[in-house]
Amino acid sequence: MRPPVLTAAWLVARKDLKIEFRTRTAFLAVLVFAILGVAIFYFAWDSTAVAAIDLAPGVLWVIFTFSGLLSLQRSFGAEQSERALDGLLLSPIDREAIFLGKALANLVFVAGIQLVTIPAVALLYNLPLGRTIVILLAIALLAAVGLVAVGTLFSAMAANTRLAELLLPMLSLPFFVPVVYGAAQATSTLLAGRPTIEAWPFLKLLIAFDLVFLFACTLAFPFTLEE
C-alpha cells in the first residue's frame, strides 16, 4: 500500500536531512561560502560613497541565490552515485512525493543558511534590524520556497545531463529573477524604515510565484524521470 503523498514526502525529506546531518560537510561549506561572499562584497563598493544599508538587500539576495544553487546541485547530484535514484524510484511512493520530499529537504537547508546569514549581514553591515527581523525572515522563507521549487526540478534535470554544474545555474537564474527582485525590493523597503504595507506588492509577487511554481514543478517532475 502506498503511503499518503505528504507522509512519503516527509520520509524522503528525512532521509536527505539525515544524510546531511551525519556528514554536515555541505551545510558548513555553503554557510562559509555565503558569509565569505558577504564579506567579499563589502570590498567591491566604496563604503564612503554608498551606505551599507543601501547595499545590504542586494548583497543578501545575490548571496542567497548562489548559495541556493550550490545546495540544490547536491540534491539530485547525490542520488547519481551508485544509482541511488533507482532505489528511490523503486520504493512504493508517488513521484510527486519524491519531488516534495526533495524540495522540503532543500528548503530546510536553504532556510538554515538564511537563518545564519541574515544576522551575519546585520552584524557586518551594521543594519538596524530590530523588529523588522521577523518580517525579514518571513520574506526569506517565501523567497526560499520559490527558489527551491524551481531549483529542485532543474536539479533533477541537470543531474542527468552532460553539463550538470553549468546547466543548473543557466536554467535556474532566469527563473530566480522575480524571486530575487521581489525579495530584495521588500527587504530594502523594510530596511529603509518604511511601513510594511509598502512591501506588500512585492510579497504578493513572491506568494504568487511560490504557488504557481510549486504546483507546476510538482506536476512536471514525474516527466523528468525515466518512464
Add this chain to the structure above:
Amino acid sequence: MSSISVADPARDQTGTRPTIEERPLFGWLFAIAVACMVAAYVRAVAFTPIEALQGAAQKIYYVHVPAALSAYLSLGIVALMSIVYLWLHDERADRLAESAGEVGLVFLTVVLTTGPLWGKPIWGTWWTWDARLTLTLFLWFLTAGYLVLRGAVEDPAMRARYSAVLGILAALLIPFIHLSVYLFNTLHPKPILLKPDKPSMPSEMLITFFSFFVACTILCIALISARYRYGVERDGLRALESDGGDR
C-alpha cells in the same frame, strides 16, 4: 542547398530500411521569403519617406518590430508544442519545438541588436531596463538555455521530455518577469524609459511596415520548416546508423 544523401543502394536492396525522401532543405517558401525580404528592403531604403523627427534611424523600426513579432510567433510555437509533446508524446511536436526554438533565438538576436542601434540615436542610450527590453533579454536567456539543455541530453525521449518541461515553465515565467519589471518601473520612474507614443503612421510607412511584416513572417515559417526537415533527415540518419551498428 540540397539535402544530405543518406540513400545507400546496397542497403536499400533489403527493402526494410527506413528510406529518406530527398528534398531540398530550403524550398520554394524560402525563395519567396528572400524575394519578399529584398523587395521590402528596397522599398524601405528607396521608396519610403524619412521620418521627420528621428531621421533615417527610424527605418530600423521596419526590421525591429517584424523580427520581434516573428520571435514571439516562434516562441509561441515552442510553448504550444511543449504542451502537445507532454500530452501526445509525438516526436514531431518535439522536432517542431526544437526548430522553432532555434529560429526564435535568431529573431530575438535580431531584435536585441537592432534595438540598441535604434535606441542610441533616439533615446540617447544603448540600453535601458524598460519592461519590453528586459523581457526580450530574458526571453533570449531562456531560449538559449532551452537549446543548451537540448544539446546536453543524449537520450532523445529524455531530451524531448526535459525540453518540453522547460518550455512550459518558461511560458509560466514570462508574466512574472513582466510583472517584476512593471513594478520596478512604476515605483522608480525614470524619464528616459518613457517611450513616446507611436505616432499614427502615414500610409507609405505603414505599407513598408506591412511588407516587412509579411516578408519576416514568411521567412520565419520557411526557416522553421527547413530546420524541421533537417531534423527529420538527421533523426533518419541516426536511425540508419544505429540500425547498421546493431549488426
